[in-house]
Amino acid sequence: MQTDQIDSATMKKEIANAIRHNLLDDAESKLQQLYEIDPSAREQLIFPAIIAIQRGNVLDVLQHINSLPEDRCPEIKAICLNLLGDPTWHAYALALEDSPDPFIRKAMRQLLERPDDSATH
Numbered sequence: 824m825q826t827d828q829i830d831s832a833t834m835k836k837e838i839a840n841a842i843r844h845n846l847l848d849d850a851e852s853k854l855q856q857l858y859e860i861d862p863s864a865r866e867q868l869i870f871p872a873i874i875a876i877q878r879g880n881v882l883d884v885l886q887h888i889n890s891l892p893e894d895r896c897p898e899i900k901a902i903c904l905n906l907l908g909d910p911t912w913h914a915y916a917l918a919l920e921d922s923p924d925p926f927i928r929k930a931m932r933q934l935l936e937r938p939d940d941s942a943t944h
Contacts, residue, residue, distance in 0.1 A: 831861040838870050847874050872899045881906045898927045905934055 834857040841850035851874060857864050868888075875884045885903035888896050897915050900925045904912035912934065919931040 831857060831864065834860065835864075835870075842870070842873055842877065845877065850874055860931055868896050868899060872896070876902070876906065897920075898930055901931060901934060 834853055838850050838853045838857065841853060850870070854870050854874070856912045857870075860891045872884045872888070873892070875881075881903050885900065885907065888900050888903065898919055901915035901919065904915065916931045919927055920935060920937065922928040932939045936938065
């Protein structure tokens with residue numbers, strides 16, 4: 824079990840790195856590998872959402888997020904609304920700017936153009 828966790832963590836880092844370098848086909852391939860070693864990763868929507876957003880499919884991502892329960896992925900909704908120029912993104916970002924999740928907190932503060940004081944959390 825521990826090996827699977829290490830493999831999953833390594834794969835997530837590789838996916839993030841591929842996305843960061845705009846190697847989206849590679850990121851998608853690694854994402855499929857992650858699903859094979861950790862099927863529960865399918866519940867985490869951030870990687871497929873970011874890949875789709877980088878491919879220019881922001882509206883598709885937003886439509887998918889809107890089809891989910893309201894409390895699912897409000898951070899992704901905020902990002903999509905921001906990219907689409909919809910002013911309602913601001914309310915979502917404000918609600919999440921002090922999120923206990925450091926990644927969500929950092930992303931929302933970047934959208935709000937505020938410093939990320941993660942060191943205080």
